[in-house]
Amino acid sequence: MGFLISRLGQTILVLFVAAFVSFALFRYVGDPVNNMVGQAASLADREAMRQALGLDDPTLLQFGRFVGQAVQGDFGISYRFGQPVAQLLAERFPATLELSIVAMIIATGLGIPLGVWTALHRGSWIAQALLTLSLIGVALPTFLIGIVLILVFSVWLGWLPSFGRGEVVSIGGWTTGLLTWTGIKALILPSITLGVFQLTLIMRLARAEMLEIMRSDFIRFAKARGLRRRTIEYGHALRNTLVPVVTIVGLQFGNVFAFSIIVETVFQWPGLGLLIIQAIQFADVPLLAAYLVLIAFCFAVINLAVDVLYAWIDPRVRAAGMGRSAA
Amino acid sequence: MSALLEVENLRVEIAARARRLVAIDDVSFSIPEGEVLGVVGESGAGKSVTGTAILGLLERPAYQAGGRIVFRGNRIDNLDGEAMRALRGREIAAVFQDPLTSLDPLMTIGAQLVETMLTHLPIDRQEAWTRAHRLLAEVGIPAPRERLQSYPHELSGGMRQRVVLALAFCCEPKLIIADEPTTALDVSIQAQVLDLLKRMCRERGTAVMLVTHDMGVIAEAADRVAVMYAGRLVEIGPTSEILRAAAHPYTQGLMASIPTMRRRGGDLLQIPGSMPRPDAPVPGCAFHPRCSHVMDRCRSERPSSFVSGASLAACWLAEHGAPAARPRP
Ligand SMILES: Nc1ncnc2c1ncn2[C@@H]1O[C@H](COP(=O)(O)OP(=O)(O)O)[C@@H](O)[C@H]1O
Numbered sequence: 001m002g003f004l005i006s007r008l009g010q011t012i013l014v015l016f017v018a019a020f021v022s023f024a025l026f027r028y029v030g031d032p033v034n035n036m037v038g039q040a041a042s043l044a045d046r047e048a049m050r051q052a053l054g055l056d057d058p059t060l061l062q063f064g065r066f067v068g069q070a071v072q073g074d075f076g077i078s079y080r081f082g083q084p085v086a087q088l089l090a091e092r093f094p095a096t097l098e099l100s101i102v103a104m105i106i107a108t109g110l111g112i113p114l115g116v117w118t119a120l121h122r123g124s125w126i127a128q129a130l131l132t133l134s135l136i137g138v139a140l141p142t143f144l145i146g147i148v149l150i151l152v153f154s155v156w157l158g159w160l161p162s163f164g165r166g167e168v169v170s171i172g173g174w175t176t177g178l179l180t181w182t183g184i185k186a187l188i189l190p191s192i193t194l195g196v197f198q199l200t201l202i203m204r205l206a207r208a209e210m211l212e213i214m215r216s217d218f219i220r221f222a223k224a225r226g227l228r229r230r231t232i233e234y235g236h237a238l239r240n241t242l243v244p245v246v247t248i249v250g251l252q253f254g255n256v257f258a259f260s261i262i263v264e265t266v267f268q269w270p271g272l273g274l275l276i277i278q279a280i281q282f283a284d285v286p287l288l289a290a291y292l293v294l295i296a297f298c299f300a301v302i303n304l305a306v307d308v309l310y311a312w313i314d315p316r317v318r319a320a321g322m323g324r325s326a327a
Numbered sequence: 328m329s330a331l332l333e334v335e336n337l338r339v340e341i342a343a344r345a346r347r348l349v350a351i352d353d354v355s356f357s358i359p360e361g362e363v364l365g366v367v368g369e370s371g372a373g374k375s376v377t378g379t380a381i382l383g384l385l386e387r388p389a390y391q392a393g394g395r396i397v398f399r400g401n402r403i404d405n406l407d408g409e410a411m412r413a414l415r416g417r418e419i420a421a422v423f424q425d426p427l428t429s430l431d432p433l434m435t436i437g438a439q440l441v442e443t444m445l446t447h448l449p450i451d452r453q454e455a456w457t458r459a460h461r462l463l464a465e466v467g468i469p470a471p472r473e474r475l476q477s478y479p480h481e482l483s484g485g486m487r488q489r490v491v492l493a494l495a496f497c498c499e500p501k502l503i504i505a506d507e508p509t510t511a512l513d514v515s516i517q518a519q520v521l522d523l524l525k526r527m528c529r530e531r532g533t534a535v536m537l538v539t540h541d542m543g544v545i546a547e548a549a550d551r552v553a554v555m556y557a558g559r560l561v562e563i564g565p566t567s568e569i570l571r572a573a574a575h576p577y578t579q580g581l582m583a584s585i586p587t588m589r590r591r592g593g594d595l596l597q598i599p600g601s602m603p604r605p606d607a608p609v610p611g612c613a614f615h616p617r618c619s620h621v622m623d624r625c626r627s628e629r630p631s632s633f634v635s636g637a638s639l640a641a642c643w644l645a646e647h648g649a650p651a652a653r654p655r656p
Pocket residue numbers: 341350368369370371372373374375376377386387388389604605
């Protein structure tokens with residue numbers, strides 16, 4: 001319990017720092033008044049605007065107001081779209097989250113078994129072939145994988161759509177593509193594209209960890225105890241392998257989420273990545289600032305989840321009350 | 328009387344890049360039921376490799392290249408993997424050097440004990456937990472019932488090695504390969520753990536191959552002593568005789584180092600020079616470059632084992648049955 005509280009404390013601190021950076025960006029990059037009323041407004045108009053926005057108040061007060069509004073989900077109005085930023089993000093968030101989750105499920109679901117298998121069958125030609133393939137997966141740029149997949153499965157075979165999200169269903173404001181056939185089909189290529197690099201990374205890490213654990217003293221002692229091979233490999237070695245792998249999976253999930261921009265561009269996926277590309281092009285500062293807070297929030301939640309999972313797997317962490325510190 | 332364990336002309340090689348290194352060369356000894364055989368020698372002498380070969384746990388690049396290992400009258404070095412596994416932990420158990428790393432950190436010690444017993448013994452889970460509880464009490468763990476639910480990191484090094492002993496004894500094996508069981512422990516607990524090992528073996532009639540480089544441990548616990556040097560057995564005999572009047576000059580050097588060993592931390596011996604490694608073998612007697620009694624033939628001819636009193640010594644000085652040199656002052 002103390003463990004959880006100290007973790008929560010750290011999470012809140014991280015969010016606070018992110019909020020401050022985001023506030024600084026919002027307040028000091030460019031002139032908010034200029035951005036809103038345009039060059040043509042009169043000096044008096046500008047002054048009225050400054051007053052209305054509270055831009056002459058002390059910085060600390062302004063930051064307090066920023067945080068207070070952010071907590072209520074109010075991040076201001078997008079310069080580019082003229083809509084509330086929160087509403088824009090909320091529309092796009094489910095698309096990116098679903099894409100990221102499915103990509104990580106593919107990467108983890110295949111990566112861990114493949115890594116473990118190649119470690120246990122070191123020397124077999126299939127394991128060698130898988131390793132070589134995984135090297136290619138690491139080296140290939142993501143957009144190239146996406147384009148090749150589109151070429152094969154959309155253009156040549158015509159099996160899967162090459163862009164968009166398909167039909168989506170809205171459940172309490174959350175739009176999901178997982179409940180319609182076209183939605184699922186549309187998700188396949190982008191999630192594979194996004195997952196390939198993670199898959200190879202997780203596979204290679206799981207393999208390396210498994211090899212390391214299989215050489216460790218307690219595995220040698222387990223063999224000396226005459227335990228069966230399956231028990232040693234899956235009961236002891238695999239569990240110990242999962243400890244570091246869980247950490248990486250968590251951190252990579254954050255990365256996948258934050259850097260889905262390339263895949264969203266290739267597949268015209270209506271998620272946060274596409275939105276942010278536009279925001280950057282138009283220097284849409286409120287949108288960027290809010291996006292920053294959102295990403296920080298996601299990382300913080302993921303880290304917290306990883307820590308809890310970590311403590312659940314490893315009694316040493318539970319006892320120490322402190323896990324590895326999040327990156 | 329046939330011995331519990333017989334090792335005959337054991338040879339272990341290590342496949343190195345272009346050649347094969349000889350790690351264990353023509354080693355023979357036996358351990359009768361209930362005996363504690365101490366195995367001593369400098370680090371790298373081949374003690375652990377010998378123990379590993381007996382357990383059938385040699386792993387590439389090391390492999391058994393010759394000789395036989397016979398346990399209770401049956402050859403075990405050519406058993407298939409599954410038959411050897413069933414023997415391991417059941418008939419031949421092991422205790423390794425480092426108790427801090429011998430246990431699975433993610434599993435309670437009770438679960439590890441139960442898992443071992445259920446693998447080998449025809450008992451149910453509840454019976455296994457009962458026995459696990461009894462074993463922890465026997466190895467001197469306070470509050471054994473609560474400790475069953477503890478994870479290894481919650482126990483001190485000495486306590487963990489007691490758990491390792493409980494694991495080694497949980498299926499009532501006939502032989503225990505104890506590879507430096509106290510070396511990694513605090514000096515203050517070494518004696519306690521050694522006493523526990525001795526007591527449990529005596530009560531059950533378990534034989535032990537007690538590997539150590541600590542002559543003090545030998546003097547305290549071993550019935551007989553085998554001395555290894557550069558992958559060979561150079562002398563084997565009753566502890567009292569080896570301590571009193573060793574035949575091999577190397578053993579004499581080891582014995583001379585006992586007083587300093589008592590202070591621990593000191594080097595094993597004061598013999599100048601160093602032991603040849605498997606990748607740079609020495610012709611003739613492997614000890615001759617360091618031997619103060621060296622003769623011409625030692626440089627070219629490898630001595631076989633000669634009877635010297637109740638001992639066997641692989642030294643040309645012992646060829647005619649006479650002890651090589653005077654008893655130790
Ligand atoms: N897996 C291995 N690969 C290479 N050399 C090894 C291996 N295992 C043991 N050796 C070598 O065999 C020799 C004997 O080692 P060991 O039995 O561990 O000595 P010790 O008497 O200290 O226990 C050493 O020279 C060591 O370097």
